[in-house]
């Protein structure tokens with residue numbers, strides 16, 4: 176029996192976000208991409224404007240469903256040099272709140288810290304995510320993930336070569 | 340400890356043998372602290388440096404504060420429309436006067452003791468100023484200090500930390516034409532979109548200047564990007580990286596451009612359509628192209644719209660006008676670390692569909708989370724780490740195409756653009772070295 180958006184609990188949402196985090200940490204990136212709906216999107220807004228409109232501002236990531244799938248596939252290629260050999264990451268997800276519910280959709284906010292270790296470098300990416308999650312017969316799916324970094328500059332990390 | 344004069348520091352730095360076609364750079368240039376200090380004086384304090392785009396300061400009272408060439412600057416437009424560039428430091432005891440990246444202000448209040456400065460940099464209020472002598476009150480140094488030189492070319496604002504005879508226009512030499520062609524992309528003005536991407540790399544800054552117009556690295560460093568494009572677009576022009584198309588031009592004063600007409604596999608919002616954009620977009624692209632033809636003529640419109648350009652302006656400005664249009668400037672804080680500010684530029688009157696496409700196009704390749712830039716950074720950092728072997732492995736080779744570099748079309752995949760940079764770098768470093776040695 177399908178749950179409706181009204182029935183989903185925070186624990187269920189957390190289980191889903193923890194699954195997403197685990198897929199990313201285990202580099203099961205195609206499975207990560209499969210968590211998105213057909214019209215899904217993945218965004219990293221500008222550091223100084225988490226609510227920016229992608230039409231007027233330069234984002235870091237502005238992926239539609241095709242692009243996020245390609246992002247996942249590309250990172251699995253040995254020639255994605257910034258991530259070869261793969262960095263080791265921990266995606267921590269916390270402070271999960273369901274902030275809005277409609278008939279089949281939830282809006283969820285969470286905080287994250289992602290650590291990335293690669294060769295001599297240990298970098299940290301703190302931020303807040305806003306998700307729009309669709310309630311489907313197969314469980315929750317991501318319609319939109321906006322991962323806003325709480326950094327004033329992307330320094331000294333220098334890049335976001337992983338998926339947040 | 341043996342003291343080294345700057346001139347000695349530069350010995351054995353460059354091999355530039357045009358006869359044999361051999362060009363080498365000593366890897367010391369990337370790791371030596373004394374050379375790094377000399378670069379500050381010889382290059383960053385003598386050259387014109389890109390500071391801002393006029394569109395960031397379009398409104399009355401608009402300001403930006405940012406680090407340019409390692410120095411904190413406050414750049415603003417006063418209420419009468421005048422543009423100013425000041426050192427962002429209080430004449431009283433030095434506090435940073437403006438601590439916001441951008442905004443609008445009629446005056447600026449120093450947070451430390453509350454001095455207030457007008458939008459023309461004049462000190463207009465000092466709390467309890469009865470305790471100051473007339474000499475202090477009248478001292479012309481007790482205002483915000485303007486940078487020695489500040490000028491604009493085609494909407495691009497530059498500063499120079501030294502007085503000198505060379506105007507910005509003369510300095511830009513052949514690069515000026517390219518800046519004008521960027522300005523011409525809109526009937527009124529180009530605009531910076533939002534705030535810059537502010538990132539960094541753990542590498543020497545000169546490696547980024549080399550990398551930013553390096554046609555030779557594309558097919559290996561960015562093979563995954565081309566795979567992605569190939570999946571989407573079908574066959575990528577298969578001579579993309581091998582036999583080459585387009586050429587490199589030495590623009591004088593250390594500037595260079597790598598350019599081509601068509602040939603690259605991506606689309607350009609202004610204005611070169613590709614299949615995967617679909618027919619709806621095609622009408623927008625065609626209309627943008629027609630507007631350009633009508634305004635600047637068929638020949639120039641073709642160059643601007645169908646061409647791709649990686650423009651290198653000495654010492655630290657890159658304008659990539661490719662699938663996106665990026666102004667990228669950078670400054671080192673040590674021999675092995677630099678900071679980058681990258682701005683997206685667009686025609687002001689571009690419609691929403693093309694604008695959206697422009698953003699998507701930009702980010703598929705460019706920026707610290709694009710499909711290409713992180714791999715560039717990785718390569719630069721891997722070079723830098725390996726220069727720890729400099730004592731045993733001294734030289735970088737930049738000889739590609741050297742015997743034909745004076746011919747009509749030096750290839751993009753060759754290394755004339757890097758040699759142009761290094762020759763200028765070497766000349767300025769030696770010139771400063773000789774002065775200091777006296």
Ligand code: FES
Nearest residue numbers: 429431432449452
């Ligand atoms: S340092 Fe600015 S008012 Fe004292």
Ligand SMILES: [Fe+2]
Nearest residue numbers: 550560711715
């Ligand atoms: Fe590159």
